[in-house]
Amino acid sequence: xxxSPKLRIAVxxxxxxxxxxxxxxxxxxxxxxxxxxxxxxxxxxxxxxALPEADVYCLGGGEDGPQVRAARSLIDDGTLSRRVAQxxxxxAVCAGYQIVGTSFPGADETLHDGVGLLxxxxxxxxxxxxxxxxTAEVVEGNPALPxxxxxxxxxxxxxxxTDTSPLALVTGGIGNGDGSGTEGAISGRVVGTYLHGPVLxxxxxxxxxxxxxALNTEVGAFMPLxxxxxxxxxxxxxxxxxxxxxxxxxxx
Amino acid sequence: xxxxxxxxxxxxxxxxxxxxxRGQGTVAGGRAGLKVDPQLLQRxxxxxxxxxxxxTNGKTTTTRLLAVALGSDGTDVVSNExxxxxxxxxxxxxxxxxxxxxxxxxxxEIYLPRVLTATQAEIVVLLNLSRDQLDRTNxxxxxxxxxxxxxxxxPHTKVIANADDPLVAWAAGAxxxxxxxxxxxxxLLDATGCPSCEGRIEFDADGSGAWHCATGCGFARxxxxxxxxxxxxGLSHHGIWSDGRTYEIALALPGRFNVxxxxxxxxxxxxxxxxxxxxxxxxxxVAEVAGRFATRELGGTTARLMLAKNPxxxxxxxxxxxxxxxxxxxxxxxxxxxxxxxxxLWDVPFECLAGRPVVATGDRCHDLSVRLHYAGVSHLVETxxxxxxxxxxxxxxxxxxxxxxxxxxxxxxxxxLLAAKT
Numbered sequence: 001x002x003x004s005p006k007l008r009i010a011v012x013x014x015x016x017x018x019x020x021x022x023x024x025x026x027x028x029x030x031x032x033x034x035x036x037x038x039x040x041x042x043x044x045x046x047x048x049x050a051l052p053e054a055d056v057y058c059l060g061g062g063e064d065g066p067q068v069r070a071a072r073s074l075i076d077d078g079t080l081s082r083r084v085a086q087x088x089x090x091x092a093v094c095a096g097y098q099i100v101g102t103s104f105p106g107a108d109e110t111l112h113d114g115v116g117l118l119x120x121x122x123x124x125x126x127x128x129x130x131x132x133x134x135t136a137e138v139v140e141g142n143p144a145l146p147x148x149x150x151x152x153x154x155x156x157x158x159x160x161x162t163d164t165s166p167l168a169l170v171t172g173g174i175g176n177g178d179g180s181g182t183e184g185a186i187s188g189r190v191v192g193t194y195l196h197g198p199v200l201x202x203x204x205x206x207x208x209x210x211x212x213x214a215l216n217t218e219v220g221a222f223m224p225l226x227x228x229x230x231x232x233x234x235x236x237x238x239x240x241x242x243x244x245x246x247x248x249x250x251x252x
Numbered sequence: 253x254x255x256x257x258x259x260x261x262x263x264x265x266x267x268x269x270x271x272x273x274r275g276q277g278t279v280a281g282g283r284a285g286l287k288v289d290p291q292l293l294q295r296x297x298x299x300x301x302x303x304x305x306x307x308t309n310g311k312t313t314t315t316r317l318l319a320v321a322l323g324s325d326g327t328d329v330v331s332n333e334x335x336x337x338x339x340x341x342x343x344x345x346x347x348x349x350x351x352x353x354x355x356x357x358x359x360x361e362i363y364l365p366r367v368l369t370a371t372q373a374e375i376v377v378l379l380n381l382s383r384d385q386l387d388r389t390n391x392x393x394x395x396x397x398x399x400x401x402x403x404x405x406x407p408h409t410k411v412i413a414n415a416d417d418p419l420v421a422w423a424a425g426a427x428x429x430x431x432x433x434x435x436x437x438x439x440l441l442d443a444t445g446c447p448s449c450e451g452r453i454e455f456d457a458d459g460s461g462a463w464h465c466a467t468g469c470g471f472a473r474x475x476x477x478x479x480x481x482x483x484x485x486g487l488s489h490h491g492i493w494s495d496g497r498t499y500e501i502a503l504a505l506p507g508r509f510n511v512x513x514x515x516x517x518x519x520x521x522x523x524x525x526x527x528x529x530x531x532x533x534x535x536x537x538v539a540e541v542a543g544r545f546a547t548r549e550l551g552g553t554t555a556r557l558m559l560a561k562n563p564x565x566x567x568x569x570x571x572x573x574x575x576x577x578x579x580x581x582x583x584x585x586x587x588x589x590x591x592x593x594x595x596x597l598w599d600v601p602f603e604c605l606a607g608r609p610v611v612a613t614g615d616r617c618h619d620l621s622v623r624l625h626y627a628g629v630s631h632l633v634e635t636x637x638x639x640x641x642x643x644x645x646x647x648x649x650x651x652x653x654x655x656x657x658x659x660x661x662x663x664x665x666x667x668x669l670l671a672a673k674t
Contacts, residue, residue, distance in 0.1 A: 015452070018599070019383055020593075020595050020596075021595030023599065048452050063392075066445050132592070133592075197595055198598055232618045236618050
């Protein structure tokens, strides 16, 4: 009997980048893989230890000071860049998205180096923070996903280099905020986005896409899961809810 | 002259909106009064002994406990009991009782600097700071820095602060006269970054609540003058003063967090010349504050209503109800007062509810449902909260006496049920 290979999912620095509930992304990936029979180890990688070897890394939102510290630690540690070169999957959200770019502003508005997994830069926006619901359609040429939904809350304006593909085009909300109407970025197996919710709670298809990369398989090969809770949430958020007062009794 | 007109305006608008059935009219009247006289809060607190209470969680209850403690010597105390914790609410409360020599005001975290300047408060009680409604208020570290600057500029104010919370310790650390209390901190996720050097805060493993910056900047828990300690039988707590005095803290209000708030209040009351024993005796009489833990007849059954607004509050409350096996209703809204982004649900340890019959309800019941699904908590979804309580009573699968049904809601979800017609 051979033990099935273990899928290692690491939530990067929940002590620094755990402010916006994005830790849920790691949990969602772990459970969806487990429910399909994959052996999973979910790691909470705190900032004062070496970053563990993992197949999937999740970065979340955080405040300005901790964000700078997280970027510095990741650059000094080196594991994340090396693992990405070896094919690891990354989902980076909000402050985490800015960190995996090439530079981003700190609280003092000086630019700090990012990890450089995505060729993009972030500057401090001049207007009010982008706060609110976002809907977006995945850009053609990217892996297909249903309409993206999430909640953004950021003051940064992110500009993508020409060799970097935006993840989606916003149909509601701000997204990257550089005037291009785009949201997020994608390059190889690295996905960046401003969407909270957390993003995988609102978009389980994105979770399955990331898992298919990590497990070197196709989404179509996955056993379907009971996603009725996700479906109800998406229907409500995307405005297709039939009747708010209707008595909906669903057991999950 | 101007202030007299402002006071009359406040009263008139309050009376009108009460008559029109638009609630207590506290905010409307106060707002109108402040428009006539922007200095109204200064004028209304001049000559009074003012105490302010702020923090992310426990403000309303602690304000009530402090009002009761400071009134235990028979002094008349005025307080904004309805939880309207911005200047319009303060003004409305103060206008309603011009004579009371003491004022105890609950203050929104962001407004604390302004209200401190306006009222020249003698006492400020600082409870805790953690993530709360990130889409509309400032990030928690920014709040700590605002407080720090305001307190440094108020040398005559006595600050009573929870030393176990590094962000509170940072905020109060610049004040001249601080009375540090070890009141405990169960939510550590917002406290792990050092506010002084952005290094890492390390908490001692002995459970004493002590902490220090592991990066070595020297920032550490200040020496405390009173400590909260569970009694041997674990059913109540002691407040132990550094000079050796010990008081048993027995409250009618449930929860470790309320005991912790009571200790901070007793220390605050002592600075105002009240014996802590008298303060605790007075606080023990408080059975219900603004409907928290109130029971109501709803959906044909009895419900116990509980409020939790953010991950720290939920952790405390889930701890409190975790021992029970009866049905539980969880109601989540994301209206303006709640914050529009319920992502924080993923920071709440709902896993502890596995095995209990749970009903998810509220405007954002579907966000909650997804969270519970991944927490391994089997549940029903019922969009209408009253029907949800009924459903919970009907689905008492663990056959535990279902009376009362525990209902936990966030701010507007709780408020809606409290105001619901029975």
